[in-house]
Amino acid sequence: MIIQLHGRRHLLDVDLDIDIEEFTSHVLFGPSGSGKTTLLRVLAGLDPLDEGELRVDGKVWTQGSAIKVPARKRDIGLLFQDHALFPNMSVEENVAYGIPRAKRGDKRGIIQWALTQARAQGFTSRPVASLSGGEAQRIAFARALARQPRMLLLDEPLSALDTPTRESLRNDLRLLIHTSGIPTISVTHDRTEALVLADQVVVLINGTVHQIAHPSTVFEQPADAQVAAAVGVETASAGSIVRRTNGLAEVEVEGARVFAPEPSFSTNGVLVCVRAEDIALAKEQSVTSQRNQLMGVVTRISPHGSLMRVDIDAGWNIASFITRTALDELELRQGSTVVAAFKAPSVHLIPHD
Amino acid sequence: MDIDALWLTLRLAALTTVILIALAIPIAAWLAFHRRFYTPVLEAIVALPLVLPPTVLGYYLLVALGSQSPLGQWWTSTFGSPLAFSFNGLLIASVISSLPFAVHPLLTAFTSVPTKLLQASTTLGAGWPRTIVKVALPLSRSGLATSAVLAFAHTVGEFGVILMVGGNIPGQTRTLSIDVYDSVQAFDYSSAASTSAFLLVFSLLVLTTTYTLNYRSSVPRQLASSYPQPVTVIQ
Incomplete structure (x- = not known):
């Protein structure tokens, strides 16, 4: 899946060409306010561009302020910072929500598969409102997986969690991404998270891409002074x-x-x-x-x-x-x-x- | 109390409510989730019956439904009876004059549904109809209940528009509010008193029910703070 994004949105002003299948896990890394989440929302089809275009596999997805392929047809799985589970539904209804109509015949099977993948079988009978942050994020991951999307977008997936939960889920998340095999783009401002999750890091500072490299390269050989400052x-x-x-x-x-x-x-x-x-x-x-x-x-x-x-x-x-x-x-x-x-x-x- | 008038009033209010809810859901959803530069104009048009004198609204409805209007003529030629001064004409008038009471609580409830949940639904492949039915409406249950109750109650209490469009035909267009007016005109104060007392108690019950529903929100209690359900009563 080739992503070509050349455009502006607020302070975001990027020229990005990446093949997200080359590495399973891409991490968009940068300080807060660098435009990472905006970029993710543009990819998801939740935000338009001010100018420029987004092409995926050569097909125009967004052209300037016009969203040519709406979010619901992009076949992506988006994980929000704080899960965004539907509070009016059960855990299983949440997971089943995005299963495409053609696959609804095997709904049970898909729900079980997605919950197993996300290691979230233990708390399916509980009301959504009673789940802890980490549990809810696992269910949200299962919900995104159940669609079997072509790409996963994770927006600061661990930032809403408390420190111990974040640390235990961090390693799990790497495993979840790799066992799913779905090309993933995660957004984070946390260096440990970037190091653990990424096969390839895209450094975004003040709305522009400064470096695309293996995590150890970015952290040991930052491309410029701003990347050096960003990676600490x-x-x-x-x-x-x-x-x-x-x-x-x-x-x-x-x-x-x-x-x-x-x-x-x-x-x-x-x-x-x-x-x-x-x-x-x-x-x-x-x-x-x-x-x-x-x-x-x-x-x-x-x-x-x-x-x-x-x-x-x-x-x-x-x-x-x-x-x-x-x-x-x-x-x-x-x-x-x-x-x-x-x-x-x-x-x-x-x-x- | 005039039993015919009571029966007519309840029938009118029930039908008006059913039609209004069916109309209010898409209208409120459109106003809440499809905001454009012209949305305030549409909101103003929906709210117009709140501020227009009932006589003015009644006048325009009379003109629109009368035998001289294209709608009135079409109705007469299709169904063989005129629309003005009939139950059906009254129903159309009620729907229009109570529209803001049905739309507004639902609109407030819809706008308080977290945007994130609507976006989550979209990225999971759902279109607007599914998002509204599966996510927005269930999270707006008390708003929907308020809409229905207020639409019903306002129709029961409507006077000016009904007088203008329906006149005062027993069994056809004479509702309870008209009946009170008619009794007073005829110096039948005891009948006016009993009907008035009934309407007073009825209205009080309706409003109490609405506030109770709003208080015991349909959303689980733990979420009540993160997903506020607005208490919306226009009058």
């Missing part, structure tokens, strides 16, 4: 390449010099990115494979989830994530002297003016 690279500073030798680039960044793999581009102005989890801390310099060892002073120590974030001024302001145990062993305080060590391949360079 903790350290990203402007610098310049001063020398290129033997596949290595020596980069001057603020008051420090670091080594990075030599980039393919020729400009010397760069944005130097290092992820905090790639920076190790030590009391003194040592002979290791870590090519970059910067001596610095701890400026701030703050909790970051189960880890501690240590900000260091090494002539260049960098951040490192270490465990609480490591923090105790190093006896770090604000003002302590410390060595920040990281490998050259951990340094990612982005062309930058």
Whole structure:
């Protein structure tokens, strides 16, 4: 299924050509307000475009403000943020709602199949209003599956759930998508969710597509400064390449010099990115494979989830994530002297003016 | 109390209600879910009987149904009797004059159905008729009940339009409200008193029922806060 979307809608202004069958699970990733949900609604046929067109397999689905193929004929399964189950129907009636007329003969069988697929057999007899968020989302998934649609669209499918439910459903959802085999486009602003769910990530920032790549590529090698900011690279500073030798680039960044793999581009102005989890801390310099060892002073120590974030001024302001145990062993305080060590391949360079 | 008038009134109100509900569902659905720049004009036209003096509405209906009008002529040539000053003419007049009472509560109920549910229905392949019957109407049950009750009650209480279009033909067009007027004209105050008392008690019962229905919403209680069912009474 080839999706070609070239158009505008509010702040969304995209040129997107993807074959969603190439990877089962595409994730539209970007910060809030980047136009992800708008894009999904345009695909679903719930919103028109201000300008431009949407083609699917060459057929025009939306042309400017005219929706040529209405939502009900697009053969898609849309999962809303907060399930949108019909409160006036039973669980089974909800699941049966979208079964096409031609397949109603085997309604029972399809309902059972969809509920099994969504691992939602346990609570079918309960009223819809009494289901928990996670249970309701499973039923909503079964309802979307029962149509056996050509594509699934998931709009922030986990964001309305509480943290424990979200974490347990996240891995399940990946499994559900892959066992269904239906090409899926999910929308999320959560990096963990993007990492877990995606086979391919489409990064959308301020309404435009910035990068389409494998999740690890997006997170380790963001295409530009905005993607780096969106995926949460903790350290990203402007610098310049001063020398290129033997596949290595020596980069001057603020008051420090670091080594990075030599980039393919020729400009010397760069944005130097290092992820905090790639920076190790030590009391003194040592002979290791870590090519970059910067001596610095701890400026701030703050909790970051189960880890501690240590900000260091090494002539260049960098951040490192270490465990609480490591923090105790190093006896770090604000003002302590410390060595920040990281490998050259951990340094990612982005062309930058 | 005039039993003929009571029977006639109930028959008229029941038929009017059935016709009105059949009309109000598609009209309210159209006004609620198919909003365009001209929708306010349509809403104004539907609400017109609320503000027009009954005599004005009655006058136009009389002209439209009379033997000089194309509709009146067609009716007479097809059914062999005139439309004005007949039960059928009265029925048409009642339907039009009570239209806002049937449409408005349903419209308010429809607009409070979460858009998301309607969109979910659409993406699941349902067209508007199925979405309205399966999703919007069941979630608007108390609105529908209010519509029916108000349409019935307003028809029972209608006076001006009926006088203009139906006149005062016993067994044909003399309803209870006309009967009260007629009794007072004839200085028969005891008959006027009993009929009036009946209408008063009846109206009070109807309104109490409506408010009770609205209170005990048809939507499960847990959802009552997320899907508010409006209490809509126009008069």
